[in-house]
Amino acid sequence: MTGLRRIMTVAGAFAFGTTALAQTGGQPTAEHLDQARQMRDKAAAFLLSQQDEDTGGWNLRPDGPNLPAFTGLVLLGMTADEAFAQRDDATRTALEAAYEFLYSMQQGDGGIYDRILPQYNTAISLAALSRLDTKRAEDATKDALAYLRTLQYSEDNPNPELQVSRSHAFYGGIGYGGGGRPDNSNMHMFMWALEEAGVPSDDPAVQRALVFLERTQMDDRINDMDYATGSRQGGFVYATSPSGEQLGAGESKAKMIEETLDDGTKISRLRAYGSMTYAGFKSYVYADLDASDLRVTAARDWISKNYTLEHNPGLGAEGTYYFLLTFSRALDAFGEPILEITSEEGSTREANWANDLIDRLAELQNEDGSFRSVNDRWMENDPVLITSYALVALGEVLD
Numbered sequence: 001m002t003g004l005r006r007i008m009t010v011a012g013a014f015a016f017g018t019t020a021l022a023q024t025g026g027q028p029t030a031e032h033l034d035q036a037r038q039m040r041d042k043a044a045a046f047l048l049s050q051q052d053e054d055t056g057g058w059n060l061r062p063d064g065p066n067l068p069a070f071t072g073l074v075l076l077g078m079t080a081d082e083a084f085a086q087r088d089d090a091t092r093t094a095l096e097a098a099y100e101f102l103y104s105m106q107q108g109d110g111g112i113y114d115r116i117l118p119q120y121n122t123a124i125s126l127a128a129l130s131r132l133d134t135k136r137a138e139d140a141t142k143d144a145l146a147y148l149r150t151l152q153y154s155e156d157n158p159n160p161e162l163q164v165s166r167s168h169a170f171y172g173g174i175g176y177g178g179g180g181r182p183d184n185s186n187m188h189m190f191m192w193a194l195e196e197a198g199v200p201s202d203d204p205a206v207q208r209a210l211v212f213l214e215r216t217q218m219d220d221r222i223n224d225m226d227y228a229t230g231s232r233q234g235g236f237v238y239a240t241s242p243s244g245e246q247l248g249a250g251e252s253k254a255k256m257i258e259e260t261l262d263d264g265t266k267i268s269r270l271r272a273y274g275s276m277t278y279a280g281f282k283s284y285v286y287a288d289l290d291a292s293d294l295r296v297t298a299a300r301d302w303i304s305k306n307y308t309l310e311h312n313p314g315l316g317a318e319g320t321y322y323f324l325l326t327f328s329r330a331l332d333a334f335g336e337p338i339l340e341i342t343s344e345e346g347s348t349r350e351a352n353w354a355n356d357l358i359d360r361l362a363e364l365q366n367e368d369g370s371f372r373s374v375n376d377r378w379m380e381n382d383p384v385l386i387t388s389y390a391l392v393a394l395g396e397v398l399d
Helices: 030-049 068-078 089-104 118-129 135-149 184-196 204-214 274-286 294-305 320-334 353-364 383-398
Strands: 008-010 014-016 217-219 232-236 256-260 266-270 338-342 348-352
Touching: 030 068, 030 089, 030 353, 030 383, 068 089, 068 118, 068 383, 089 118, 089 135, 118 135, 118 184, 135 184, 184 204, 184 274, 184 320, 204 274, 217 294, 232 256, 232 274, 232 294, 274 294, 274 320, 294 338, 320 353, 320 383, 348 353, 353 383
Parallel strands: none
Antiparallel strands: 008 014, 217 232, 256 266, 338 348
């Protein structure tokens, strides 16, 4: 669907659209597709039952601060398919109310947030609003996009705290907003927002982001940071720095792994892990890197050697649903329905990733449509959040 803007009409007044790269996505069996549709219906019913009737948002706290990203994620899951978004008056009314909530959260600076985590909330909300084809949405997304651009570390950022040269470890990165060290999770959300908003891959913000991404890929043929010297993992870590006081030291939520160098020497290196590798891989696809590009092939090799959906590779149960989200988005965008997987012993097999994803999510869904928490890190004990993640992931095999 290269260059295609898909338009969906809701309640006659709303139109949704998304810009995507060439995609064939997974090719699940008919039985798996039917199962995925049933799971989507149940997940959506659960989420709609949790919507705040007064505001149209999700997971609201009376005294705030609130996170419009929760509402944005629900919308991203609910609007992945045109027919599903238009299925009945109740769904259309719920979506209208949810978008009204996002509008209500837009600040004077263009960001969509409530006091905290401005980049995270704005990026997800912007991605959701970009699916609306109305003048109001166009104006809101234009302002939100302009705001997001001010949060990226670069040589020409007018904010002195975010103005750095290309040699700086923070260059091209983006954090939660308001300074602080950038990381790949926020980068994933930033790139998601740019893509949904139709920002082309040759945009300066995307090209700067590639510098940060390369410096979090654990492969010394790509990464010029000292912590990658001798590494050939190919996967991604969390950040180039744990903090401003430890510039260039690197950070991985999966800690360390022992690698063997060409001369047989063993050395400890930051461990690449699942959710960040798939997030980085998805960003490379959006940036239109060629499939033969070393950055792409190195990440693809890591995926082949670490393929599983039972856990977040390198982190176990931590971040399971965020991992499934990045897994589905990356592989749908890449467009290989069948992956060749390599075991530790060197044997190979083929995996239909879409079937595997549906099977894994089926194991995790509760009778009420919500999804079962397997670990509480990164708020993954929140049923609205993890059900939203799962709904977005299902959308990648059903769109």
